[in-house]
Amino acid sequence: MAGTHPVDGQHRPRRLGEKVDMFSGKLxxxxxxxxxxxxxxxxxxxxxxxxxxxxxxxxxxxKSEAKAMKNDGGKDQDQAPADPPVSEQQRTIQAAPGDVNSSRPVSEPTDTTKR
Incomplete structure (x- = not known):
């Protein structure tokens, strides 16, 4: 019954751009x-x-992500985050006291197991 008038059931042509509701009161x-x-x-x-x-x-x-995106939409998105430049010293991992003396080089395992 596509194109029937919802009130009196009379057939009428659909207008261009008119939305058709599949579940108009039928569910x-x-x-x-x-x-x-x-x-x-x-x-x-x-x-x-x-x-x-x-x-x-x-x-x-x-819902929370959509809300966060809505709140972030008001801020300038063109600006890069203002992270301070990382110096070479900050990137180096410092050894803990005592680790250097207690560490030893890794040697290759020798095949001493019995087969």
Whole structure:
């Protein structure tokens, strides 16, 4: 019944750019119950709470990320982060006191095991 008028059922041509709603009042209680029964049969009743929990976590993460992106949108994105330049001295790993004396060079293992 594509193109029928929603009020009186009379056929009328669709206008250019007019949106067509597939579920305009056709998804009622029996359809929702049928969908839930199919989901329970597919996944099992034991897995549904875990799935709902993970879906809730995912939705919460998505919401917080969208909020963070919205808040960051007001700041200048062209500016580079103001990190201080790292000097060569800061990049060198300093040995802890006593490590130099207690360390020894690694020697190649000799094959002394009995076969």
């Amino acid at each position: 009622g209680a029996p359809e929702i119950i049928l969908i839930l029964v199919v989901i329970i049969l597919l996944f099992g009743a034991k897995k549904l709470p875990d799935m709902a929990r993970s879906l809730g976590k995912s939705a919460r993460i998505l």
